[in-house]
Amino acid sequence: MTTTLSPPQTDPDERVARVGIVRRLVVRPEIGSLIGAVVLFVVFAAASSNFYSLAGISNWLDPASLFGIMAVGVALLMIGGHFDLSAGVLTGTSGLITAVMTTQWGLNIWVALLLSLVLCLGVGFVNGYLVTRTGLPSFIITLATFLMLQGLNLAVTKLITGTVSVGGMTTVPFYDSVQPIFASKISIFGVGFKIQIVWWILATAVGAWVLAKTRFGNWTFAVGGDPVASRNVGVPATRTTITLFMIVSAFAWLVGSLKLIEQTSVQTNQGFGEELIYIVAAVIGGCLLTGGYGSVIGASIGALIFGMTNQGIVYAGLDSDWFKFFLGAMLLLAVLANQFVRRFAEQKRK
Amino acid sequence: MTEQTNGATSLLEIRNVSKFFGGVIALQDISTKVGAAAVTCVLGDNGAGKSTLIKIFAGVHKHDAGEFLVEGDPVAFTSPRDALDRGIATVYQDLAVVRLMPVWRNFFLGSEVRKGKGPAARLDTDAMRKTAKAELLAMGIDLRDVDQPIGTLSGGERQCVAIARAVYFGAKVLILDEPTAALGVKQAGVVLKYVLQAKERGLGVIFITHNPHHAYPVGDRFMLLKRGKSLGDFAKSEITRDELTAMMAGGAELEALSHELQGGGGVAAEAAHELEAEVQNLGVVAAEERLTTS
Secondary structure (H helix, E strand, O other), rough: OOOOOOOOOOOOOOOOOOOOHHHHHHHHOOOOHHHHHHHHHHHHHOHHHHHHHHHHHHHHHHHHHHHHHHHHHHHHHHHOOOOOOOOHHHHHHHHHHHHHHHHHHOHHHHHHEEEEEEEHHHHHHHHHHHHHHOOHHHHHHHHEEEEEEEEHHHHHHHHHHOOOOEEEEHHHHHHHHHHHHHHOEEEEEEEEEEEEHHHHHHHHHHHHHHHHHHHHHHHHHHHHHHHHHHHHHHHHHHHHHHHHHHHHHHHHHHHHHHHHHOOEEEEEEOOOOHHHHHHHHHHHHHHHHHHOOOOHHHHHHHHHHHHHHHHHHHHHHOOOOHHHHHHHOOOHHHHHHHHHHHHHHHHHHO | OOOOOOOEEEEEEEEEEEEEEOOOEEEEEEEEEEEEEEEEEEEEOOOOOHHHHHHHHHOOOOOOOOEEEEOOOOOOOOOHHHHHHHHHHHHOOOOOOOOOHHHHHHHHHHOEEEOHHHOOOOEOOOHHHHHHHHHHOOOOOOOOOOOEEHHOOHHHHHHHHHHHHHHHHHOOEEEEEEOOOOHHHHHHHHHHHHHHHHHHHOOEEEEEEOOOHHHHHOOOEEEEEEOOOEEEEEEEHHHHHHHHHHHHHOOOHHHHHHHHHHHOOHHHHHHHHHHHHHHHOOHHHHHHHHHOOO
């Protein structure tokens, strides 16, 4: 079987118009965010040369990387047809568990990190189990876990430590053995880049590979696109959905741990409000809110846009109070552009 | 009713199967069968219980009473996977395709081809693209680009993709849920051709429809459903096309309707005359009497 089939001679098929290279590019879900990122980079670079200096780049990759890791997980879940509003607060829970277990109870830091991971995965499992079991919108289920975790973070921490923050991680035994993994810096031409950027690139690469090249990725698209149809052809929809929720919570554990080890302390309100930023990044990156379509690379670029805007406004000498306004405007632009592109891609091929 | 089978063995058989949803009797005492290289048609109007019956075959629902035999073994499926593992493939009315996904991903969804081992196991995308394209070409669908979302294909094409998929994955029994319902005359003809093609390849086909004109030319066996009950299970030799049409049309009900309309006078009376003529034409009453007493 060769890939080039000669067209039927008797009945030339008018439906199979050639799909041009431009259209092939344009139908990629991440293309909108990529163009947006390039435009933003040029604009901010024109406003300030510091923006594209190595130190400047390190500066805006810093917030982009933590949001980027979460955006990868949230994008996978969103392609699978669900939201996780508890993901932001869970990064706080993750850090608090590790911090309390080590500084208050004297547990080995490796054991504490492992237990924290297990508990986070448990939260993800509960989210996924409740969503698949009840059939209720994940928006409501995870809104409930979001509120409960927020309360637990504050109440339990105050109960144990009497304050709203846990610190002193540097005095914990074996802190030095985890520090290189979670909080070291890589020096490039004398400028330190945080190791979390490597984690971000790794998460994006693995996420993109899983989505495009594995059976699980195929199932993710399928359950997000049409859960009933995919179940009917033998896709284990329940298992796929629960796994997706657990992937998000594993990423939340990673981000919580990265923050804790780097800052050596954690506040009880950490991560609050960030869950919406993850969703914004995923949507800017081309994920459909209704599921079944999207890209983790796009979501990572969405997080990059967030990081660039966050720092770029300061570099450009603008009042940083305007940041959220710009972010909102970009979100609106992105969804409008994505909608247009999708229609263009599908109509022209009918 | 006779015990005659089409082919030596029944690939799939149900005996006195019933299904209840709470207090609702969805199906009661339904029996039929399909052999290899045979087509069994299940006919019924809306709400007759056709969809429930399919879902029992497909493993979506479990029957509450009666026997369900696959190649002679009693089975009780708990998931669509079980049915697929026994070689029963279902092509649904809503087509069971994920519209935003490319054609080739849909073709292999749930039965993906992989290469590599352990954590490196990955989709063999090239092989799947090529196979999907070749299999569809064999079915007479020449797609230039199997990467286009399946939602961009026409209804008939999507139906054929679904049939090609089932045949490729070695289905022994193919269950088609109203495959011609939403199609134009020409496209319906194409789908009927594939039904016969599947039969020629030795598959047992259960063809669900409400259209006797689609069913009769391709069917070897006919089971009529009405309000969850069976009106009979006939071999082709036992029933004519007109009798089948008459039973489907519900001759007795047409007659009752005609009487009712006659009372109305004027335009209604005219319609009543037409209905009566149709009832006469179909030979409805005679046929129903003969079949229900046999």
